[in-house]
Amino acid sequence: MASDAARAVGVDIGGTGIKAGIVDLERGELISDRVKVATPEGAHPPDVLAAVTEVLSTLGVADDQSVPLGVAFPAIVKNGRTLSAANVSDDWIDFEAEKFFEDGLGRDIHFANDADVAGVAEVRYGAAKDQAGLTILTTLGTGIGSALLYNGVLVPNSELGHVQRARHGKDAEAYAAYSAMERHELTWEQWAKRLQWYYGHIEFLFSPDLFVVGGGVSKHADKFLHLLELKTPIVPAVHRNNAGIIGAAALAGRPTA
Numbered sequence: 001m002a003s004d005a006a007r008a009v010g011v012d013i014g015g016t017g018i019k020a021g022i023v024d025l026e027r028g029e030l031i032s033d034r035v036k037v038a039t040p041e042g043a044h045p046p047d048v049l050a051a052v053t054e055v056l057s058t059l060g061v062a063d064d065q066s067v068p069l070g071v072a073f074p075a076i077v078k079n080g081r082t083l084s085a086a087n088v089s090d091d092w093i094d095f096e097a098e099k100f101f102e103d104g105l106g107r108d109i110h111f112a113n114d115a116d117v118a119g120v121a122e123v124r125y126g127a128a129k130d131q132a133g134l135t136i137l138t139t140l141g142t143g144i145g146s147a148l149l150y151n152g153v154l155v156p157n158s159e160l161g162h163v164q165r166a167r168h169g170k171d172a173e174a175y176a177a178y179s180a181m182e183r184h185e186l187t188w189e190q191w192a193k194r195l196q197w198y199y200g201h202i203e204f205l206f207s208p209d210l211f212v213v214g215g216g217v218s219k220h221a222d223k224f225l226h227l228l229e230l231k232t233p234i235v236p237a238v239h240r241n242n243a244g245i246i247g248a249a250a251l252a253g254r255p256t257a
Contacts, residue, residue: 007031008068008253009061011052012114012244015039015074015087015142018048020055021242022067023249028125030242035059043088045095049104056105065107070248072114073097074145076157080111084159087142110252115139116156117247118214118237119147123154124250126212126238133209136160136202137237141215144173144198148206160202172198178217188220192227203232210234216241 011020016039022032035055040047052071056062061069073092075082080098085091098111119137122128128135128149139145144161147154161173174180176198181191199211211230213221214237221236228234239246 005068005253008070008249009056009059010070010072010117010245010247010249010252011055012072012117012248013039013048013052013074013088014114014244015043018051018055019241019245020052020059021245021249022059022061023246023253025250025253028121028239028246028250030245032059034242034245039088044091045089045097045100048088049101052101053105062105068110068249068252069105069107070110070112070117070250070252071101072112072117072244072248074114074143076159077111077113077116078157110248110255112248112251113145113157114244115145115158116147116154117251118145118239118243119149119212119247120154120250121239121243121247122212122214122237123149123152125246126243127235128152128210128212131210134206135210135212136206136208137212137214138202139215139243140176140178140195140213140217142177142179144177145215163201163205165197172201178215188223189227192224195224196228199228199230199232199234203230208232212237214240214243 019036021030035058074086076084082092082097135149137147146158146160148158176194211234218236
């Protein structure tokens with residue numbers, strides 16, 4: 001991959017939607033429309049590949065190998081393999097996903113965990129830019145994704161949405177994700193009490209210097225962040241639901257920037 005590209009394409013694969021756009025890597029901004037299609041029912045590999053091909057075709061870059069391509073995926077990613085599957089088919093577990101996409105698209109890609117690339121977007125172009133020490137980004141959505149960034153360097157594949165609640169034996173995300181708020185019809189104040197437990201626990205474990213809260217709900221940060229009592233500063237992400245696209249593109253076009 002080129003390390004000095006001016007622009008790159010990012011694709012963000014989620015459990016409900018697949019989004020893509022062309023990104024200016026100097027400014028960290030979309031310079032195209034954001035294209036989105038529904039994630040195919042079941043989210044099996046061939047169907048997801050077809051949907052990714054569709055969004056790239058809509059952007060007009062399906063055959064343009066001069067533009068680096070990054071793909072973000074909701075799974076633990078090691079050496080190009082997906083070792084887990086969040087809201088997608090179990091077919092992805094222990095699957096050579098990077099090679100599958102490269103073979104199917106006929107080009108090289110940069111492939112990474114979706115929360116990790118959101119963290120990269122925020123550390124290069126957003127709320128965590130120039131932040132010293134440990135930043136923990138969390139995405140609050142269907143689940144809770146996380147990215148650990150130490151002095152601007154990503155420590156990949158943290159899974160802080162899966163810390164356990166000792167009293168109930170459930171993952172944190174089952175209790176405190178935005179989907180839990182919707183599922184249980186909680187008020188912002190009721191949800192904030194769950195977030196207080198979650199962020200307080202993560203704060204105790206890691207003593208971070210900054211929390212960044214991403215995901216679509218970050219646009220409503222004024223309704224709940226001020227209700228949390230933490231020693232660590234906590235701020236909304238700048239790029240919200242575009243962070244996956246921007247971070248994936250950034251890692252593809254400038255992997256060491």
